[in-house]
Structures are given as C-alpha cells and as structure tokens.
Amino acid sequence: MKTIRVALAGNPNVGKTSLLNHLAGTNLKVGNWPGVTVEKKEGKVKFWDYEIHLIDLPGIYTLEPLSEDEWVAYNYLTTEKPDLILNVIETPNMERDLLLTVELLELEIPMILVLNMVDEAQKLGIEVREERLSDLLGVRVLKTNARTGEGVKALLPHIVEVFNSKEKPKALRYSKELEEVLQKAMETGQETKAKLIRKLSTEDRFKEYRESLKRIYAKDVYEIVKDERYATAHGIYKEVVIRRSLTARDITDSIDKLLLHPWFGIPIFLLVMFLVFKISFDFSSPFMDWIDGFIKDFLSPLTLQALDAIGVGEIIKRVVAEAIIGGVGFVFTFLPLIAVIYFMLSLLEFSGYLPRIAFLMDRFMHRLGLHGKSLVPLLLGFGCNVPAIVATKTLETKRDKLLVIAMIPFMSCPARLVVFSFFAVIFFKNPATVIFSLYLLGILTALLTAFVLRKTLFRGSLYHFVMELPPYRLPTLRLLLRVVWVYVKDFLYRAGTLIFAASVVIWLLLNLPPGVKNPSESIAGYIGKTISPIFAPLGLDDWRMSTSLIPAFLAREIVLSSMATIYAVESQEDKKEFNALKALKEQGISLLLAFKEAFINLFNPVPTAFEVEEGSVDGLKGIIAKSLSPASGLAFMVFLLLYTSCLGTVAVMWREAGKRFALLFLAYSFAVGWFFGLLAYRIGSLIWST
C-alpha cells in the first residue's frame, strides 16, 4: 500500500479542521508539533490502494512566518515537502486567500485548490468560474462545504490521481525583467521558483543582479517580488470572480450588532460563560457519579471475583484493587466533565464566538498586561485546570501562553471545593465566606505570579492584537462529537500510561517495605514523618497530615480518603454477596437514571453541581476537629489551594510547556502554598488565640 502525504494549507478560519474531520472521520489524532506548543492535528484515510496521510497545518496568511504556528507551517512545507498540498480557500475572501495560493505555487508541489464555503460566497453575490481558474493555474479546482461535508469525499480520487500523474501546476510568470534575472540565477535547472527567489534575494554572489533590478524598479528585490505576488493574486481574482452587488444584509453583521454591542456585549458574554459552566457541571455530574458507582459496585468486585477464581496472590489482588481501580479508575470519573467541557469549548470555537470574547475583553485584560485571548483559558480553569491549559493553544506567542499556563493552576477547581467544604465546616461558623476568600486568594496569587513573571522572565511587551473575526457558523453535531472524541481519546491514552504509572508508584510508597500493616510503617509514612518539620511552621506538625499529602498528588480530593486511612478510621465495608448479573442490571438502571437527571439539570436554572454533599467521613471530622486548631486548618486549606497537587494538571503542563517548566512550576507552587499557609497560620493564630 502506498502512502500519500497531504498537507492542508490555507488562511486561518477557512475550515481546514472541519474538512480534515470529514475526510478522516474518527481516525483523527491530536498532538503537538515537536519542540513547540502548537497543536498538531493529523488523520489517515484508506482509499483504493492508498493510505492518505493528512496533516492540518496552522492557518497562515503568507509564507513569511512570524509567530510560532506560522513557522511550523512554513517549515513543514519547505523542508518536509508533502506529496501534495490541499490549498483550502474561503471563497467569500478569495482575493486575500489567493496571495497564499501564489506563494504555495512557487514551491512547485502538486496542488489541489479547494473552494470552501461556496454557499456563503453565493449569498454574498460572488460567483467563481472554476474552469477558468483551473486553466490559469494548471491545478484541479473543487468545491466543498466543510460545515456539512458536502463535496469533501470527492476530493479523495483527485488526490490519488494527482499523486500518480505527478501533475505540477503551471509555472507562474512574473514580469519580464524579474523573470530574466531569475533565469540567470538558475544553476541546476531543477530549482523551484521559491528557491530561486530566496537565492536571488539573500546570497552574496547575486548582489549584481539585485542592483540591476533595483535600477529598473527603484525598489528592493524583496519588495519587487511581493508586489508581483499581490499583482498576480489580484489578476487571477479579477479574471475568475464575477461579483454581483447584493443588498442582502450579512447575518454576521446583524449578530455582531448585539453580541459586540458596547453596553450589552459584556453582560451577554457573562451570561454565556455562566451557561457554559452550568451545563458543563450539571450535565456531567450524574454521569460522573455513575462511573464512580460503576467502578466501586461493579467493576471492582467483578475483577476481584475473577482474580479469586484464577487464584492469584494477595499482593496482585491489592495492586489491582487499590492502584489500578482506585487510582486510574478515580481519574476516569472525570471523563464526562472533560468531554462536556470540550464540547462546549468546541461549540464556542466553531461558532465563531470565541475570538469575539478575546476582542471584547481585551480592553480589561491588557491593563493587567495580559492578552485578551487569555481570558477564556483562565475562566475554564475554574472548571478544571486540565482542559484550561490545553485551551491556551489559541494564544499566539509563547510568552503569552506560558504566562497564562502559570496562572491557571491557581484558579480553584471543584476538586479543591470538595476539600474546602469538608474543612471549612469543621472549623468555621461561616464556611461560605471562608471558601469565597480562598477563591479570591487564588485569583490574587495568579495575578501576582503573572506580575512577577512579566517583570522578570517574560519581559517582552504585550503582543499586538491582530486577529480576524470569522463569520458566525453553526457547526453540525457530528463535527462537534468527533472533535470531542479526539480529545477524549487523548485523555484516555494519558490515563492509561502516565497516570497509571504514577498510581502504581504511589501505591508502592504506601505499601513498601513488604508486609506493612499500617501506613505509618510504610515508605510514605517515613517520608511523611521526615517532611513533617517542613509543615511545622504552618501548625501542621502531625506526620499524618503530611503523609496524606503524598497520595493527594494524584488529585486533591484524595486527601480526604487518605486521611481516613491514615487516621485509621473504621470504614464500614460490608461484605456483600456479589452477583455479576444482578449488579450489571443495577448499573444499567442507574445509567438510565443518570441520563434522566442530566437532562433535568440542563433545564434547571439554578446550578446544582456545587451543592455540597454531607458525606460518610463524619468520623474523620470529629478526629480532625480534635487534632487541629482552626488556624492550622486554614493553613492546610491555603496550602492545598495553591500547591499544584494534581497529577492531571502537571501532566498536561508537561506536555504543553515542557518538563522543565512543569517541574519548576510545581516547586514554585509548593513554595507559594507554604508561604501563604504560614501567613494564614500566623494571622489565624492571632485572631483565634484568645
């Protein structure tokens, strides 16, 4: 089977990603381009006897790279040389898009021109004579609608045919004088036009030629070539596009009148964000509960039963039950939340509203030295830090991106809320005020971190705001679900590898040396005792507190269950008779109930996910109330708020910003958490000492 490498190239927002989705279906992968923080999307299609490998290049307006993602696209096209370029054009903006087409033609790589959004163009009175266009450039021209998928599959036979016939586009003809000099610069006879232009404008030995051109045109070679490209693009446009002036109003203009309104714009934005959060949490929480129950009441007993039947040793049974099911399974319960957040985020992105948020909010954000585009990831951080960090991909410069990644972990997420509500109720008469203040402290720490970073490591000035606002488009449900699936697959992969490995390590720490009965005798207990002096200034000199932080690195709320174990609270696990069939039936019923509850939540105007459940840890509450003072309780909450005690967050940071950044940030967050914890303890001790 032959492989064909196809690159999708085009301006931003022309629908390349949607096109790729329709072409590759579920065989789509997301990852990162090596060495940079730019997202890479690729997919494979089997067609006839070929495997077509599609790569979605970052959107670019010109082959003169500026930002990181533009460099990625440029390097791929010039050094990796795909077998074929699919140049995707947004037909309503054809004149602008043709500039990139001209630059791509200079590379002399076989190409197919895809006229996308033809329906939108027709509504605007733009008609393209595609045969004429095809004749002029010597490339095949096809029409598609990437929103609905119309005409997309028809690309495949053309890709194979162009690949086999090696048909090259017609050579571009620039003006006579320039062409003559380019001919003279030719040495092997095989150079592409792009190569010739680069040689002519950079190499010393062609200085003579440059001077002669400068005498004729009265400008530099660089400027001459640019003007030629613009002129060519304009010429093609005039030749192939017929415009009728229509009086029909553009729907996007009408929607923008409301959504970007100077007064209503921001209240509408706040409402939209509220709905995004409400739906994300309320819709996913019944499913999260269900997965939790499914693992505890079905998967876990079933596996143990199976292991008993095979007759494996006690150790293996415990590794499976506690490390794999307890650790990895726990992370799995977040799957519905992540899926729904991605769904909402993709809806905002594909509909065209996301860039408008950046535009609306930049007026406030830039005063803080932050780019308007930073706001969305920061807000998402209140939902879950993990997708929030992934969402920083929309930022152009590495500086802005790293700055926001360093802020996100201080946005308090629901996992922290679980811990706060447990502790706050023990020690304080007005827990809501305490919890609210903790959220504020998180935001302040984030701003402080950004401030310090801007004054030290990331000194560069704020990047210019240059952005295109795409027209509003309603994405199809199929497209959204496919995008969500791509991210879910990625999450599952990580849960199966990195998170699995970390769970096993932490389990080993808690259970080695062999034969330990009590956590206090394990390695973790030993480490906990060793590090407890570190926490002594915070009023947390009890080794049991410091030891509970070790397993809590998986996710913060684990701190509660691990405390329960370490404080040796009796947990009433009644040995029920396990019947697989009966249990499966029960799980089926509760899944149906979860669906019902999720849809009811959707139409309930009040958010339900934050209702704090009074849990089964009552026994633990009593013990903690006796062994900690309110001041040290507060210190513990502050520490856990700021310290990035979350494997998922560290893992995604590692992937997006690199190993060094992730580890340094972890150490930094520990130090900040410790310092503010100390402050909270001191102040608390003064207030509550009498």
Place this chain on the structure above:
Amino acid sequence: MKLEEIKPGQEVMILNLSGKEDILEKIKAMGLRKGRKIALIQKVGRNLLLKVDNSRIVISREIAKNIEVQ
C-alpha cells in the same frame, strides 16, 4: 488622516502603511493594503474592528497609527 482618527461607520481608502514592524507584513497579507477600501465598525479599548472586503479584522491602535487613510 490616520486610521486611528476616523469614526465608527466611516468608510475610507488606505493611502499608505508605514513603519518597519514585521506585523505590518501580516496585516498587508490579511488584506489591508494600499488602495483598499475599508470601513471602521467599532472601537473598543485598545483595538479597532474593521471590515475589509468580506472579512472582519481587529487591529490595535498602535498599528492603526501607522496607516494613512482618506
């Protein structure tokens, strides 16, 4: 007149883009070129929202200062 000085709703033609910044090349490729007609839709904060042909483009005032229009 500078692009920065015109009022929302006004339609103007670009006379000249000056300045040496790389970003100018990008906005030229986005369609903001000599001789093109553009309309200012809105001014918000440090940014201007422009309509260029069928696309909507946001640029900051800093850049608009370098664009001469009529």
